[in-house]
Amino acid sequence: NAGVMQNPRHLVRRRGQEARLRCSPMKGHSHVYWYRQLPEEGLKFMVYLQKENIIDESGMPKERFSAEFPKEGPSILRIQQVVRGDSAAYFCASSPSLGDYEQYFGPGTRLTVT
Amino acid sequence: SQQGEEDPQALSIQEGENATMNCSYKTSINNLQWYRQNSGRGLVHLILIRSNEREKHSGRLRVTLDTSKKSSSLLITASRAADTASYFCATDQFNSGGSNYKLTFGKGTLLTVNP
Numbered sequence: 001n002a003g004v005m006q007n008p009r010h011l012v013r014r015r016g017q018e019a020r021l022r023c024s025p026m027k028g029h030s031h032v033y034w035y036r037q038l039p040e041e042g043l044k045f046m047v048y049l050q051k052e053n054i055i056d057e058s059g060m061p062k063e064r065f066s067a068e069f070p071k072e073g074p075s076i077l078r079i080q081q082v083v084r085g086d087s088a089a090y091f092c093a094s095s096p097s098l099g100d101y102e103q104y105f106g107p108g109t110r111l112t113v114t
Numbered sequence: 115s116q117q118g119e120e121d122p123q124a125l126s127i128q129e130g131e132n133a134t135m136n137c138s139y140k141t142s143i144n145n146l147q148w149y150r151q152n153s154g155r156g157l158v159h160l161i162l163i164r165s166n167e168r169e170k171h172s173g174r175l176r177v178t179l180d181t182s183k184k185s186s187s188l189l190i191t192a193s194r195a196a197d198t199a200s201y202f203c204a205t206d207q208f209n210s211g212g213s214n215y216k217l218t219f220g221k222g223t224l225l226t227v228n229p
Contacts, residue, residue: 031215033215033217035217035219040221041221042202042219042220042221042222043157043202043204043217043219044219045216045217045218048215048216056215056216059216091156091157093217095215102147102159102162103147103159103215103217104159105149105156105157105158105159106156107155107156108155108156110154
């Protein structure tokens with residue numbers, strides 16, 4: 001049973017380019033969460049999605065960031081016109097349902113903006 | 115404000131010793147979870163303790179929860195060099211919609227176990 005998959009593992013973008021981060025949840029999990037980890041910090045919640053629905057995007061920056069979880073395929077976190085401050089590790093987690101369930105995390109995508 | 119705060123920020127011990135890490139939080143919680151993160155890697159879920167539980171064991175791990183003090187501790191017994199990692203506590207609270215999916219993490223404790 002494969003865990004949460006994220007790709008790419010490392011992504012380098014120049015300022016102004018777009019970054020696309022992909023996440024495939026664990027089999028049977030329909031809830032996806034994205035978190036961002038800045039250096040030396042804990043993870044910060046960004047967005048919670050179910051298939052074709054954004055449930056809570058209260059942690060997402062208002063501009064340049066968007067997320068989707070289509071009916072088919074992985075969840076995508078998209079960052080447009082990246083800036084140096086976007087450099088961080090982005091983690092995706094999934095759970096089978098809401099409630100008292102653990103969130104299982106992927107290995108993360110480390111984004112470096114040069 | 116930071117919900118979870120781990121203490122100490124860094125801990126260095128010898129193999130075979132026990133390691134204790136603490137976590138304090140500010141608001142009422144539903145669950146508290148502990149995660150491990152090896153350098154440059156993803157998070158590994160260690161244990162979940164519910165707000166109505168006081169203690170939980172899993173292998174060499176022992177977690178306690180004191181909701182009156184809004185604190186939790188993670189004890190790793192008979193530590194090994196492979197336990198070297200950062201350890202994070204994460205809490206969830208019910209929001210106005212009745213859901214508790216949003217995890218709030220502290221900055222972590224960096225544990226170094228010397229062989």
